[in-house]
Each structure stands twice: as C-alpha cells, then as structure tokens.
Amino acid sequence: MDDILIIGTVAFDTIETPFGRVEKALGGSATYASFAASFFSRPALISVIGKDFPKEYLDLLRKRGISLEGLKVDDKTFHWEGFYEYDMNEAKTRRTELNSLENFRVQVPESFKDTKYVFLANIDPEQQLETLRQMEKPELVVLDTMNFWITNKKKHVLEIMKKADVLLLNDGEARQLFGTVSLVKAANDALSLGPKAVIIKKGEHGALLFTKNKHFSAPGYPLENIKDPTGCGDSFGGAFIGYLAKTKDMSERNFRKAIIYGSVVASHNAEDFGLNRLVKLKMDDIEKRYGEFQDMREF
C-alpha cells in the first residue's frame, strides 16, 4: 500500500433529500475522498475541524487507516446545510458556516512532504496551490473543484489546473469554465492548460476520460434508488487515486480501470445517507459491482 495525501474539507453535513434527512452527519470532500481511497491505499488527510468534532467520527476515520496527523483543530467545525430536489442532480445550499475553515492555512506534516500521490479535493484553490508549494515532487496530482470556486476564484482555479496531472470536473462545471456546451471542446480546452487527463463526471450518465488522442466513456451504474448523492464526486476521486496509488500504473489504460473503481464506490455511496453506505462497504461488494460494469458495456 502506498500513501496518498488528500487535502479538502471535513464537515458537518445537514442534508435533506426526498428520501430523508440527516443532521450534522460526517461529511466534507476530504472525508469522502479519504474514506473511498482507503479501500485501495493509505490516505493522509489534511484539513481542519473544530473542538466540537465528535471522537466517534475521528475513530471512524482512524479505523480505516486514514492518517489524521495533518488534521488541525481550531474553533468550530465547518457546517454545510443543503438539500436536493426530486431529480437529485444538484445540491442546493441552504446555509454555510465556514467556522474553522475561514482561517485555515494548509500545513503538510514533514513526514508527508514526499508523498507521491496527491489529491487536491474540493477546497479553496489558494489552499490547493499552497499544498503543492509545500510538497516535494509528487508523481501524480489529481485536482477537483466546484462551481463556487470557478465563479469566485477563477484565476486561482486556472492556475492550479496548470499544475495538475488529472482534472476532475462535472459536466456543468466544464461547460461553465470554458463557456461551451460541447464537452469535447471543454475537455480539449482543459487539456491545453497542461493536465494529461481530464475526467468529466456526469452523475447518472457516467464519466468521460479525455487524454491527448484517446477517449473513454464509463457507463453510469443503473441505481433504482438514490438516497443521497452527497460526496459521490469526492468518493469517485478518492477511489480513483486510491486505485492508481495501489497499482502504480499511470497508463491511460489503467486510468480507465481507476475510473470504473471510482464509479463503483460513488454509486454505492449514493445508496444511503452521508457515509452510511461506505462504512459498511466491503472489498467484495466493490469487486462484484466492478464485474457488473464490465458486463453492462460489453457488445
């Protein structure tokens, strides 16, 4: 097992979907990403929580072998309140209390500065840039972001994109950032910034991988019941880099496999609220669904 450094948010999530509600559930981009990555590799989580963060949540992460050395404690935990309407395609924010996230300055522990695999999960792009400044020479940098940063810190988003090897964007973000309805054009524009691969996440419609001359289309898993899509993108990214760190193969062919593992973990994640499904998930479940993905795209 190899180490992965994962920076992002750790949050309390209060979520309402047509299928229920949870209050102050454990959430955040780094939480989902680390949890998903832990099925394949050993993640070190870099983030900040508050003094109000329950010990049981810390235990949940530790039990998965996630290093919390880089997890600062300061003030109160970041709290996001949001809801999904019937079509579940987009999280709508009701309230955001930044709390400890407001003054968070990333500090990578000395022992992790030579980590080869880095996942810059969704967080302020200035902190993503700062993370790379502190790292020695990562072999693979995977970057995620969200529409909020594209709208409010586009300059920094473009700057960090130039330093990433793999870019994760959902389809709406890709279209917004590059001002085109064509995902092919958006992906080509993104590639021209420098990354060697661009992955466009399309929720129920699967994911697309664009590299210089190749194109891969990963199917979406046909879920009959989606309970809560929170964290699906983060779990996708976490499992993606987790599988790459485990297999140490950075070929386009292996990226494809990593995308399917990402899709498998993300599709499981949507089946229950918060981390509930991932907490119970076993490697057997993952391999079984991976097989289903193989079958459903065969012709």
Place this chain on the structure above:
Amino acid sequence: MDDILIIGTVAFDTIETPFGRVEKALGGSATYASFAASFFSRPALISVIGKDFPKEYLDLLRKRGISLEGLKVDDKTFHWEGFYEYDMNEAKTRRTELNSLENFRVQVPESFKDTKYVFLANIDPEQQLETLRQMEKPELVVLDTMNFWITNKKKHVLEIMKKADVLLLNDGEARQLFGTVSLVKAANDALSLGPKAVIIKKGEHGALLFTKNKHFSAPGYPLENIKDPTGCGDSFGGAFIGYLAKTKDMSERNFRKAIIYGSVVASHNAEDFGLNRLVKLKMDDIEKRYGEFQDMREF
C-alpha cells in the same frame, strides 16, 4: 437482405439551430428511419406525402432501395417548423401544418403484409395500432413515439406498447410516461407492459438497454460539433432494426450490437443539417466509427 416495414411521417422540415437554417428539407420519422435502415436491409416506407413533394426527394429515397409502394399522395406534404437552442437537447416546435397527415389512414400493401420486421416510427399511435392490425405475424415489432402522443393519446400509446417487442423512448419521455425520475424504474414499468426490451435514448449520453435480467449501457459518441440533431432518434431506430433484420439474430447480445450501429448512424446524422450527412455516408464510415465505439468503452 430482408425487408422491413417502416411506418411514420414524411415531412418538409424547416429547422433553425445556432449553426444555420434549412427550409423545407426532406424530413419525417419514416424518412430518417428508412434511410438509416437502408444501410443494412431493404425498407418499405408506409406514409403519406402531398402533391407538392419534389421528385428529387423521391429519387433520393428510391436510390437507397427504399420501396415507396406504400407511400400515398394526397393534398399537401406535412410541414414541421422548429428550432433548437444552444444546448441542442430539445427540438422546439414553431409551427406544424399537418396537411395530408391529418386524414392519413395507413394501408399496408398486400405484398408487405407478411414482412417479418416492423418499425412503428413516430406517428399517431392509432395509426401504429392500425398497422399491426393489417400485418400477418411480424417477428419483431420496434416502437417509437414522442412526448406529444404521450400527452395527448396516452391510452393509445400504452395499448401499442403492449404489442411491441422493443420500445424506444428518450429519457424525458420515459420519465413523463411512468412518472418517476428513475430511469431504472421507468424501464421496469415499461417492461412490465409486455415488451422484451426497452431502449432509453439519452442523446449525447448514449443509450440504455433494459431486458428482464440484463442491462447494457451504450456510450454517446463525443461529437465536437453538432449541427442539427433532427432525426437522430429516428435514424437510431432505423439502423437498429436494419441491423437486426440483416443479421436475423434476436438475442440480447445482438441487440447490443444493433444499438451501437444505431448510435453510429445517429451520431453521423447530427453532423449536418437534415439528411445531408446520411446521403453521403458510406458503410466504411459506419464500420470505422463502430470500431471507435469499441475502443472508447474498453477497460
């Protein structure tokens, strides 16, 4: 080569997209479907045109080996005027002149009543029902429809669905008809009506095939420039049944291949206005893109 009976509309299409405009171009569901099917089999087109229908349009169809014995001439040709906005996902109707379509009563020529393969392309479901009444014992009935009929003649739509072997629906229609956001639920509801296969067309996101215990996900072809999506669904259906009639293999596995051929022809169709692209399309182009579809879903 085997015969396919295709009933649907033949139309003048006046179309505007962000990339141009055509006036009274040759269109209609049966036109696109027959044209696409003709790459694989010998279609017989059942529809109605007006006395104003140009000879060059008839020649275009005849040259593809499409039988026009069942094409009535009466009054003026059906004329549809529509436009697409920037995202190209949905045709918006500006004006519809039904003309000869208004009093059209289907009449299958005697020599085609024993045709084994029947495509009920988009047209009034009462005419689709009437077609089946006149047919002897088709081996495969493929059915397409559209939101207009689901809204205005739902009873007839459900009645004809019970008599079809394969149902084509786009994602919006499937959700509308079965009142659910879940495509899996919609597909299962559709299967419970009787058809052995349900195909959900998702435009740029590809297509899904649902049968009793199996699921197939066909990728969308990554088009950089879509000029005019008119007729893509009809071409998809035409190529789908055309390939099945050619290969005479009604297995789920062969349905998958037929869906890819449908996707190949439909993706070409979107590259130019009206029938312009299909008129120039060669079997080599089809096989080449089929190969690309194989490559882009391999992992």
